[in-house]
Amino acid sequence: MPKLAAFRPRLLADLQNYNRQRLAKDMGAGATVGIVALPLAMAFAIASGLKPEAGLWTAIIAGFLISALGGSSVQIGGPAGAFIVVVYGIVERYGLPSLLICTLGAGILLLLLGLFRLGTLVRYVPVSVVIGFTNGIAVLIALSQLRDVLGLQVEKMPADFFHQIAVLASHIDSFNPSAFGLAMGCVALLFLWPRLWQSDSVFRQKLADIDRSSTLQTVSRVPAPIIALVGLSWLAWVLALPVETIGSRFGGIPKSLPAFQWPPLSWETAKMLVVPTLTLALLGAIESLLCARVADQLSDRPKHDPNQELMAQGVANAVMPFVGGMPATGTIARTVTNIRAGATSPVAGMVHAATLATVVLLAAPLAKHIPLAVLAGILLFVAWNMGEWKAFARLRQFSPHYRLMLLSTFVVT
Numbered sequence: 524m525p526k527l528a529a530f531r532p533r534l535l536a537d538l539q540n541y542n543r544q545r546l547a548k549d550m551g552a553g554a555t556v557g558i559v560a561l562p563l564a565m566a567f568a569i570a571s572g573l574k575p576e577a578g579l580w581t582a583i584i585a586g587f588l589i590s591a592l593g594g595s596s597v598q599i600g601g602p603a604g605a606f607i608v609v610v611y612g613i614v615e616r617y618g619l620p621s622l623l624i625c626t627l628g629a630g631i632l633l634l635l636l637g638l639f640r641l642g643t644l645v646r647y648v649p650v651s652v653v654i655g656f657t658n659g660i661a662v663l664i665a666l667s668q669l670r671d672v673l674g675l676q677v678e679k680m681p682a683d684f685f686h687q688i689a690v691l692a693s694h695i696d697s698f699n700p701s702a703f704g705l706a707m708g709c710v711a712l713l714f715l716w717p718r719l720w721q722s723d724s725v726f727r728q729k730l731a732d733i734d735r736s737s738t739l740q741t742v743s744r745v746p747a748p749i750i751a752l753v754g755l756s757w758l759a760w761v762l763a764l765p766v767e768t769i770g771s772r773f774g775g776i777p778k779s780l781p782a783f784q785w786p787p788l789s790w791e792t793a794k795m796l797v798v799p800t801l802t803l804a805l806l807g808a809i810e811s812l813l814c815a816r817v818a819d820q821l822s823d824r825p826k827h828d829p830n831q832e833l834m835a836q837g838v839a840n841a842v843m844p845f846v847g848g849m850p851a852t853g854t855i856a857r858t859v860t861n862i863r864a865g866a867t868s869p870v871a872g873m874v875h876a877a878t879l880a881t882v883v884l885l886a887a888p889l890a891k892h893i894p895l896a897v898l899a900g901i902l903l904f905v906a907w908n909m910g911e912w913k914a915f916a917r918l919r920q921f922s923p924h925y926r927l928m929l930l931s932t933f934v935v936t
Contacts, residue, residue: 528640528830532592536825537868545867552864553874555746556599556857560586560879562752563857563905565769565776565890566898567602568849570667571610573619574773575890576883577849578602580781583880585839585851590872592838594831595815596824597866599857599875600839604905605810606803606850608663613799615682623786623844625796629803634837636808642829645812651921651928653813654911659936661910664902666691671899672706674699674766701764702896709751709900716747746860748901755897770891778887781846803840807852811836814853821862856905 560582568578582601589600613622636642663684669691670677676697681687719726759766769775815827832853839851861871918926 526640527638528834530834531828531831532835532869533594533596533825533828533831534591534869537596537870541868541870546870548865548867549871550874552861552866553871554878555744555864556861556866556871556875557878557882558749559746559860560599560601560857560875561882562748562898562901563854564602564879565893566902566905567604567607569769569773569895569898570607570664570902571602571849572614573610573849575769576776576781577847579776579879579883580846581843581848581851583876583883584781584846584848585843586879587873587876588839588842589835589851589853590869590876591835592831593835593869593872594828594833595818595853596827596868597818597822597858597862597871598811598815598827598832598853599861599872600811600836600851601854601857602849603810603852603854604664604902604909605657605660605806606852607667608660609799609802609806610849611667612682613796617792617796617799620787621792621796621799622849623847624788624792625800625803626840626848626850627786627788627844628793628796628800629807629850630837630839630841630843632800632804632837633807633833633840636804637830637833637835637837640830642808642812642831642833645809645829646816648809649928651925652932653809654914655929655932656936658910658912658914659933661906663936664906664909668899668902668906670694671767671895672703672903674702674896699766701759702766702894705755705759705764705766705894705896706900706903709755709897710904712751712754713747713901713904716750751901752893752897756893759894759897760892764894766894766896768891768895769893772895775891776883776887778884781848783845784847786844803850807836807840807850808833811853814855814858817855818858818862821859822866824867856908 564578564582565575568575586599586601589598593600610622613625666684666687667680670680673695674697675691675694677690677694681690718724811832812829815829815832819826836852843849843851861875914929918929
């Protein structure tokens with residue numbers, strides 16, 4: 524019988540010789556990531572066919588568990604863009620209760636993968652397959668957001684690629700210029716805001732000549748998604764723009780903790796969900812471990828433990844169905860934000876979850892004013908950053924086998 528992996532979270536090692544300086548860095552990084560995670564968590568849930576609170580509580584509860592129990596010092600877990608297409612398809616074809624069963628099953632599989640030391644196998648997944656799949660997912664995410672970007676009056680979007688295109692084309696006459704303007708304004712803000720505050724930016728230099736106080740430094744640190752979310756939501760509210768909001772579609776966000784619920788388990792249903800469950804488990808494993816490898820390259824912390832990371836992902840996903848959440852995995856954008864904000868241990872990820880919970884509980888009534896077009900703009904930007912688009916431009920430099928693997932994976936996805 525193979526030797527099982529020891530369950531030892533990285534948090535235990537990182538708390539040795541922990542001091543106030545590291546705590547201060549982790550608190551700052553965690554607060555920053557918590558604010559960045561707010562719009563992303565809602566956007567991912569809505570794009571997956573779920574209510575926004577499903578994404579928020581997944582980011583909070585699963586994010587806390589993945590940081591506390593995981594094998595990486597700096598990885599942030601939560602709902603991810605890669606899951607959008609898969610989750611939407613499960614909800615459309617089998618219903619929300621089936622998604623809860625799939626998530627529970629995927630959590631158990633992830634736990635077993637880590638327990639039996641299979642985390643190292645992810646390194647053998649060809650880069651061409653990863654790029655082709657990631658680019659395919661990015662295209663599907665962008666396509667799924669066109670309804671809200673264009674403000675089309677579509678009651679329900681289908682799950683598959685070609686039917687989505689047909690539905691969008693048939694409803695193009697309901698195009699809403701206000702929604703389109705908000706979405707494009709959001710994309711522009713997300714692109715321009717970080718560049719305005721670069722050290723060599725003319726805009727920053729001119730402002731520095733006018734205002735040499737710490738106010739300038741504080742404003743420059745506000746994450747672009749929050750600037751876009753708050754600024755454009757306020758603009759839409761003041762101008763009373765005729766656009767759909769979280770309040771008009773979902774009735775807002777509950778400002779209470781999620782209630783415990785028991786997933787409707789049955790053997791007959793479980794047999795139908797074998798393939799979706801395997802898809803969620805494998806996608807979650809690959810996404811989380813690839814993200815952890817990126818984190819290792821960017822951070823000076825010890826390398827991650829892939830088996831412990833999978834076990835933590837398994838525990839988090841096994842818990843989420845009982846609170847009405849969605850699948851969770853490692854998230855590259857929030858992890859990179861965490862590292863750049865100065866995180867030194869999993870404490871930062873736990874603070875990120877606590878920050879997000881505090882914001883949700885205190886500011887839930889305001890969320891009803893957020894236009895869905897703004898969240899769609901955020902996801903368009905996420906989809907663009909997800910893709911390795913330069914790989915297509917460099918295809919001629921690769922071998923025929925590499926090109927075949929990349930393109931076939933992209934098309935099949």
